[in-house]
Amino acid sequence: MATISDIARQANVSRTLVSRVLNNKAGVSPENRKKILEIIEENHYVPNSLAKSLVLQKTNTIGVVMDDLCNSFFFKLIAGLQDAAESHGYNILFCSGQKDMATRLKYVDYLTGGCTDGIIAYGSCFDDNELFRYLAAKSANSVLIESNLSDCATDKILLDNFHGAYTATEHLIRQGRRHIIHVTCDMNYAVGLERLNGFVQAMRDYKMPLGPDSILYADHFEKIAYQQMQKRLAHGTRPDACFVGADKPAFGVLRAAMEAGLSIPGDLAVIGFDDDEPDSKDMLFPPLSTMRQPLYEMGQAGVSLLIDKMNHSDREPVVKSFDAELVLRETCK
């Protein structure tokens, strides 16, 4: 690989002149500039960004650590991150440990080791806290998305899950529903707990009955929610509304309800959470009402916050919270 010295030698000039040409700076005679540009072209010369970053103490690159790149839930987030990085003139790199913590910690080491100016990490799983603490300790220029770890003094992008769950539940109550239940998403995630809390609070505030079978525990997939709802419909009083902690389990709920012969939303109103994967299901189920999570905007905000922090390294950590938006579709009219 050609270096700046090679180019300088071939052009019979100093490296300084070549550097000036590369960075479009003044102080080079037109003839020399032309000659240098030609030689650069001939050699397919690309400046070594390592050396450049080393001397400038600036990489112009943002690193993103995901727990898994292979999940369509992240598409909007990734798009938001990419668009924002692009518009700010930053490169953005993605890496994931494929759910393996050791690998992800290795990537944090790598990304904090000089090749990026800052790092963004996403997740709300309690198991991820180790990663967030490790990251926060290593780099002041980092942003956590969806995690509200109090002992990490980094910037944070949050979704107000409590408020979103409250809003959804409140809507069902005001609609006149009497027997409202909640099917949780995975309780190993902070979002699961927060959404449950929002549901409970709304039910209490409106003096709605809250019994032992008002809450069914499921996860982020369809199956468990389906089974839980099946069981629930076989025993006890029939619910007439259900707030589900995520969209995937909401489809499980819908399936169980439809198989049990319930009409949607007449017999049972359903509201999910997240508003992901809208297209693949829309021939199987009535379109799902849900609390839309603005993942694209959250990604954009994460990049903005990070860049702001890099330019004001002494400012206090910022927490920016987003609200989920109630999107009413067929399952809750």
Add this chain to the structure above:
Amino acid sequence: MATISDIARQANVSRTLVSRVLNNKAGVSPENRKKILEIIEENHYVPNSLAKSLVLQKTNTIGVVMDDLCNSFFFKLIAGLQDAAESHGYNILFCSGQKDMATRLKYVDYLTGGCTDGIIAYGSCFDDNELFRYLAAKSANSVLIESNLSDCATDKILLDNFHGAYTATEHLIRQGRRHIIHVTCDMNYAVGLERLNGFVQAMRDYKMPLGPDSILYADHFEKIAYQQMQKRLAHGTRPDACFVGADKPAFGVLRAAMEAGLSIPGDLAVIGFDDDEPDSKDMLFPPLSTMRQPLYEMGQAGVSLLIDKMNHSDREPVVKSFDAELVLRETCK
């Protein structure tokens, strides 16, 4: 951010000793080793990988350029790339230009600028050829997956689309189907053309009728294929088998056929290509027969080839071709 000099100063030793400790090398007294390790720990010190890579001329990192990260089609490929990189002890970074060519070229510049040892690019869209040529010119350590550009002297990972299409078509013929048609995927991609050619060749070899309405042109999505098939079923002789150039359009074909009252596979046998997104559709349609593309293995092979090339920089380019595998499910018994 602390540097190796900071650590050395605090420990009252030279940078050499700190470096030895960092790299687990002999030649440090136990007391010094202990002291240095403590100070490293205290300071959350991480060696600057830029400086390290600069002096070692080795980054231990592979870069991947995708045209789009937000596509579930790539999940298996990404997993294969990650697993292989991990098992070879390499970091692997993903970036994408979100379909914007200028951005992707920028990333090629960035990745070839010293921060990676080699680069993997995926794609078979004819529009991508510019990118591949650019990459091949800039870096000898690069691997193209799915592209067979003859003027790029890089290693290549290919799928034998022609043979796969031939196999699928042949299977339909031997099954006794008489009126076989082909619905193409997007013809802006080399794979679309190759699969079409395989279909035609098989039909010719077996003296099957090949008329103007034996081929319907669609793309990588469900809608066009659905419309095309609807039109086709309304006019002309009814086909009794259909080989489709990808799975998504195959679902469009199935939908048109089922809405027209055809029984699957009795009236119409269908074989797709790729074997992606199996789960989301399995309640809507009978499970789809398809030519499985071994994307995971192709990703693994890409990493292996790249690492091999980096260790034998003078060897000739290697082309490794994979075969698609016929997976028979309900739509073609």
Add this chain to the structure above:
DNA sequence: TTGTACGCGTTATCAT
């Protein structure tokens, strides 16, 4: 306009 010299943070070589 042009070139010299230094530093970025690390590892390797060669002394001591």
Add this chain to the structure above:
DNA sequence: ATGATAACGCGTACAA
């Protein structure tokens, strides 16, 4: 066992 020094490729004062 320990440390001084050069080198990786680049940008930039400063001098000429």
